[in-house]
Amino acid sequence: MVDSKPVTNNAVGHIQVNSLTVxxxxxxxxxxxxxxxxxxxxxxxxxxLLGTSGCGKSTILNALAGFISPTEGTIHLDGxxxxxxxxxxxxxxxxxALFPWMTVRRNVEFGLKMARIxxxxxxxxxxxxxxxxxxxxxxxxxxxxxxxxxxxxVGLARVLALDPLVLLMDEPFGSLDAQTRxxxxxxxxxxxxxxxxxxVFVTHDVDEAILLADRIIVLTARPAGIKEQIDVCLPxxxxxxxxxxxxxxxxxxxxxxxxxxxxxFVFRAERG
Amino acid sequence: MAGDLWxxxxxxxxxxxxxxxxxxxxxxxxxxxxxxxRLANRVLSPLGHVLRAFPPVAIVPLAITWFxxxxxxxxxxxxxxxxxxVWIGTHAGMSHxxxxxxxxxRSLGAKRQHLFAEVxxxxxxxxxxxxxxxxxxxxxxxxxxxxxxGAYEGIGFRISTSYLVFRVDRMLxxxxxxxGMGAISDQLFHFTTTRVFPWTQFNK
Numbered sequence: 001m002v003d004s005k006p007v008t009n010n011a012v013g014h015i016q017v018n019s020l021t022v023x024x025x026x027x028x029x030x031x032x033x034x035x036x037x038x039x040x041x042x043x044x045x046x047x048x049l050l051g052t053s054g055c056g057k058s059t060i061l062n063a064l065a066g067f068i069s070p071t072e073g074t075i076h077l078d079g080x081x082x083x084x085x086x087x088x089x090x091x092x093x094x095x096x097a098l099f100p101w102m103t104v105r106r107n108v109e110f111g112l113k114m115a116r117i118x119x120x121x122x123x124x125x126x127x128x129x130x131x132x133x134x135x136x137x138x139x140x141x142x143x144x145x146x147x148x149x150x151x152x153x154v155g156l157a158r159v160l161a162l163d164p165l166v167l168l169m170d171e172p173f174g175s176l177d178a179q180t181r182x183x184x185x186x187x188x189x190x191x192x193x194x195x196x197x198x199x200v201f202v203t204h205d206v207d208e209a210i211l212l213a214d215r216i217i218v219l220t221a222r223p224a225g226i227k228e229q230i231d232v233c234l235p236x237x238x239x240x241x242x243x244x245x246x247x248x249x250x251x252x253x254x255x256x257x258x259x260x261x262x263x264x265f266v267f268r269a270e271r272g
Numbered sequence: 273m274a275g276d277l278w279x280x281x282x283x284x285x286x287x288x289x290x291x292x293x294x295x296x297x298x299x300x301x302x303x304x305x306x307x308x309x310r311l312a313n314r315v316l317s318p319l320g321h322v323l324r325a326f327p328p329v330a331i332v333p334l335a336i337t338w339f340x341x342x343x344x345x346x347x348x349x350x351x352x353x354x355x356x357x358v359w360i361g362t363h364a365g366m367s368h369x370x371x372x373x374x375x376x377x378r379s380l381g382a383k384r385q386h387l388f389a390e391v392x393x394x395x396x397x398x399x400x401x402x403x404x405x406x407x408x409x410x411x412x413x414x415x416x417x418x419x420x421x422g423a424y425e426g427i428g429f430r431i432s433t434s435y436l437v438f439r440v441d442r443m444l445x446x447x448x449x450x451x452g453m454g455a456i457s458d459q460l461f462h463f464t465t466t467r468v469f470p471w472t473q474f475n476k
Contacts, residue, residue: 066378066379086379091376097376100471114386142470
């Protein structure tokens with residue numbers, strides 16, 4: 001499963017994580033969040049990182065995004081070592097990441113502005129992605145005037161406008177109501193189908209992981225390691241109707257069992 | 273007399289504006305340093321809090337000694353009064369900018385040198401504006417204090433000279449003008465900032 005030699009082909013969104021360890025210095029001493037984690041994400045693959053809350057899922061994404069540096073180990077994207085944030089990896093945060101001082105249009109155009117793309121071209125590309133996520137007519141609204149689902153659509157459009165190699169998504173639909181979440185999951189699948197980007201999607205929702213992913217990496221409780229990888233061989237395009245299908249349910253039973261073991265472990269540990 | 277009053281209003285306004293702009297600029301600069309850089313906070317903040325404790329009125333003799341009776345000492349006094357509330361406001365805003373904004377901007381391609389104008393300042397703007405609004409009131413107090421002690425024109429000068437000849441009517445007139453200037457500036461500030469930055473009014 002794990003490929004230790006970095007590939008050197010062209011920019012396609014091939015992620016290789018080798019023995020990634022992250023330790024934070026806390027007042028009570030060093031805390032190990034990730035323990036020698038290794039995995040690969042193939043170009044165009046949709047991978048979900050599934051784990052209990054607080055297990056370190058977000059830390060993996062933050063390291064992939066370049067926000068935090070690995071204590072040990074390396075992360076390669078298309079053979080190149082990653083050590084700082086960049087527009088080749090688009091991050092969609094859980095919430096409160098849109099710039100509240102910018103309208104929808106200016107939020108979506110922000111990355112283009114930073115890339116020194118100006119005038120008519122910036123406007124046209126921005127509009128294209130505002131249209132793609134179905135926010136036509138809301139260009140001049142501020143984030144505070146939008147619903148949670150609309151905010152996340154802006155967050156998605158904002159990174160897609162830069163045509164990144166990889167989408168990093170940190171429980172992006174976690175704070176949405178169930179109906180909106182389903183619509184957003186279907187929207188994401190549609191967008192992914194059109195753009196074929198590599199996606200690393202963090203979630204604690206088993207249904208969400210199975211519905212979206214090609215492969216689910218189930219994580220152990222902190223420090224996070226890989227408990228098991230599940231290939232999701234369900235046909236695409238997928239819709240939310242799938243959740244009652246026999247194959248879906250059997251994957252779900254297995255994934256729930258794995259998650260249950262980890263959360264039981266955490267629960268017992270917390271009770272001493 | 274009517275011509276004199278306008279001349280005084282103009283002189284006071286000039287002092288208010290020059291000192292205010294200087295004070296706000298340095299206050300925002302200082303607040304950004306202490307709010308974002310730990311070392312700057314350790315070194316500059318204790319010093320700032322000590323200096324902040326000196327009332328502007330007590331600075332007058334020193335300002336005149338250092339900067340003379342001309343305009344410089346007036347500007348300095350207003351600058352001194354405005355600096356601290358703007359610094360405190362900016363510091364409060366800058367030290368609480370959500371990490372997510374900075375990360376989001378960096379991953380969207382913003383370089384370090386873009387962060388101040390694109391993220392840090394707008395993200396702390398409500399705090400900065402609060403400090404700047406408090407500073408407007410202090411600004412006029414400082415103009416008045418500066419003009420009471422050694423000036424040849426200005427509303428404060430008008431009040432103090434009217435007092436020497438017991439012209440209560442002129443004192444009251446000048447006082448009303450001074451109060452009006454403060455109130456109008458404050459309302460103008462509020463009106464302008466809420467329209468230029470409508471998002472500061474949202475509750476989210």
